[in-house]
Amino acid sequence: MKKLVHFSYGLCGFLVLTHVLGLVGVYDLHGHYSWETWPGFYALYGFGAYMALVVLAEVLRAAVQKSPDYYDAFDPEPVDPEPDDHGHHDHGHADGGH
């Protein structure tokens, strides 16, 4: 796990380096928009988008997440707990096979 963490740090550093190599003219770095070639634009957008997604999703979770059986309360009659109906919990029954 530690190795993977260090690998991801290294990879990100390497990518920044390749970006800089493009900027100084080792290869042709170009994009449709001017900001695409700014050093760190994609890095920050990727990092920021991920963080924003996680934070905003927590807001959504607080707003919309209810208990797993939330909708069962609105069923006209209680779900009949026949043992057969829980076949998907058992190995091999999930396909409804005979």
Place this chain on the structure above:
Amino acid sequence: MLASVSPGLLICLAALLIPLLQGKLRSAWSVLVPLLSLIDLCLRDQGVDGVIDLGAVTLTTVRLDQTAFFFALLFHVALIIGTIYAWHVDDPVQQVAALIYGGGAIGAALAGDMITLFVYWEVIAVASVFLVWARRTERAYAAGQRYLIWQIVSGVLLLAGALMIYQDTGSLAFDRIGLEGPAGWLILIAFGIKAGFPLLHTWLVDAYPEATPSGTVFLSAFTTKLAVYALIRGFAGEELLIWVGSVMAIFPIFYAVIEDDLRRVLSYSMINQVGFMVVGVGLGAGFGVSGAMAHAFADVIFKGLLFMTMGAVLHQTGKVAASELGGLYKTMPYTTVCCLVGAISISAFPLFSAFATKSLVVDGVAEAHLTGVWFILVFASAGVLHHAGIKIPFFAFFAHDQGLRTTEAPWGMRIAMGTSAVLCVAVGIYPWALYELLPPDLLLVHGEGLAVTDYQPYTLSHVVFQLQILCFAILAFVVLMVTHKHPPETPGTNLDVDWLWRGPLKRGLRAAFDGPLAKLAKGFEHAALTGVPAAISHVFMAPGPDGGRLARNWAMGSSVFAFLALLAGWLLLSA
């Protein structure tokens, strides 16, 4: 003679033989039929075939051009892989339903007129619901009913729009429809339901995760991609679709983050990916339509692969919730590798399929100078990495070991997953083979035309940009995990817009109208049971008031419409 019959119809007919077969012969037949049909499809000449003259209307059951061929080919591939995956299934209901569902999708992709399209549209609606019901749980039954209502409504709208167009133009040809009149809007909503447009999407995330492990694999391939095909035919270049697609690309990723059921995560992810395609359709010819088609192909394979791996996990462990899984890489290493390939493909890493297909759409947006949409799509790309690239493989196979000890999935499942994984990499490494299959079109790059087969996704800039956004998003995940700030997976029901008809309002309505509503439901049931034979005799017997052809067709149209409305009403009230 056989040569002029639609391959879709042939597959549907072949499916009816399945109940006559026994044991593994059924599985073998299920794989053999689409294989033979694929050969048949490739040997057919392009053009129009299977024309049925009904007097006033002429049905074109086979219209084989490059676009139709592309989707028919894709559906064949999906059907073959799916039936191999389902080799172990010993359930004629699912086996018949899967073949008819796939055959119906192929028939619809080859339909040259709106009536043929409508018929197959309804065939796939009815066939596919059995893949949900075949799970044989109360939840699956209820979700299937809600699913069927949406699908039937979509069919009714399509038929109504088609008949309005026929009245105006005298033509039923399935070509460009546009949004000039109300008929166009009706048909757009019909297509939009099947494509999972925002607010019309709940059937997808409701029913797909409730289907059987192999059923969801079929479901993920056909309905939404057929809708993308229909949108390309009818509404390519409609600017509205760019905005609809953008919303589709962005809102599901938030739901995918908080969802615990990994197959429901993939269902939200599917809306997100179809969003990219819908943006492409909205951009119109060139980058847009080429991108939508190429990405549809890639998506069927990698999303199918991800659904297959989650189906394998569900089949082996009986669980598919992120909060209950973890550590499965020890006992399911093969499935783990396949899942990782699917996850890397959908995240659009270079050398994997989505990199070469999604970039057509994103480049098209940039060429059209739609800066806002561009930022949304790039944000959505980081979101895809979160839920499909990291969450699915990490929480199922790694994370903390939950002590689940199982074995690898049956060999049919493994072959199907392996085949899809190889295809994901093949498309990523050599996408030009896929571009060759697209209708020849010119991409406008800085105002100059570029053949789609000359498109070059692998520029050093593009690779560096894409790797930066993905790797720094992974870095964000690593930082959150190392600092223990990553939110845990929690089981729960996440309310979507279907709360409006599944939640308190439903109870309120039921309480208020319990008596009359129950009576009405009974009335509908009675009308449907006695009305169907009447409607059928009406269709075949009754001439129009003036005996004219148009009137006769109107009589047929209105009785079909009435019947379907009746059916929808009955289902709604008895749900």
